[in-house]
Amino acid sequence: MELTPFIKAYLLVVSVILGSVMGSFLNCTAIRIVRRESFVKGRSHCMSCGHTLSPLDLVPIFSFIFLRGKCRYCGAKLNPRYLIAELLGAGTYFVTVLCLGFSLQTLELLILSSILLCITFADLEDFIIPDGLVLAGIICRIPFVLLSGSVGKTALSSLLGGVCVAVPLLLIALLMDKLLKKESMGGGDIKLFFMVGLYLGWQRTLVALLFACISGILFGVIYKAKASKAENNVEDEEVPAGAFPFGPSIALGAYLSYLMGNALLSFYIGLF
Ligand SMILES: [Zn+2]
Incomplete structure (x- = not known):
């Protein structure tokens, strides 16, 4: 499909935002899978003080930068893997849409790469590739x-x-x-x-x-x-x-x- 430059630029911005959110989500999913935590329990919390995180703490990439990689409540250093996961998600989605445009292939590669990112995070976390x-x-x-x-x-x-x-x-x-x-x-x-x-x-x-x-x-x-x-x-x-x-x-x-x-x-x- 031919896209005007404006639409293409718009899609790229959307793909970066969506990718960073997915990167964050897939990272948390991977951690929960390898630690066998429940998915329903939901609410994200600080790993060191346990404080429930507000939406402001959860904006991908920006939260990490503005909070200088620290928890807003207890000041504990956040693991850089959260930032890396968000950047990886954003980068993957960006490159996919940039190379393949707006097509069925794009959708397929976005799905495949999301699963691959989750597998990557799980394998790095605990040497597991979940079945x-x-x-x-x-x-x-x-x-x-x-x-x-x-x-x-x-x-x-x-x-x-x-x-x-x-x-x-x-x-x-x-x-x-x-x-x-x-x-x-x-x-x-x-x-x-x-x-x-x-x-x-x-x-x-x-x-x-x-x-x-x-x-x-x-x-x-x-x-x-x-x-x-x-x-x-x-x-x-x-x-x-x-x-x-x-x-x-x-x-x-x-x-x-x-x-x-x-x-x-x-x-x-x-x-x-
Ligand atoms: Zn904390």
Whole structure:
């Protein structure tokens, strides 16, 4: 759909606002899932003094800046992850609308990236990729397959995308488990690859795997450095030895591949 510059600018502003609110919401959802807290209990509260937060404390990004990252009631420092989650949500929604405009694809990527953000926050919080979120991702793909025009073809390419990385990874993981006699790779990572593959088809899933490995290496180096720093500091939270969340890298790889996998593939094929 062709949009006038004014409408496009308006949509981008809306996407930033919506994205920051969603980032905040998805972060809290992830924390509640890994801590098994109730969702109904609702009302956000300060983690250190327990004071219920007013709407003024909950404006994404701005509250954090105006309160200088501190609780208005007890002055405790807020965890920067809240700000980071809001910025990540805003950035993701902005880039999605900027690249894809106003289309069915935009809606699909907004849904997928929201689920991926929630998985990222959960994996960073507690090394968990909740099955419920992976299942939500699988279910959300179904209406888009049905709306695609050629349902049979899309469903087949979806399924191929689902299995092309997940199945080999599963076989490698089973083999490694046998050889090392301990769990080598998280099952959550494999299920996550299956889910994102349904959205990407097999070619872009392979691109996602490449991106995930590159970002996993970069992220792993940073993470290891932080972990060894934490070892020297007794007050810091304990980091399980050797554990390292791969979910965020898979999420990033899938997101980037959704946006530019096809362009990269045609560039690569054009080289020959
Ligand atoms: Zn407080």
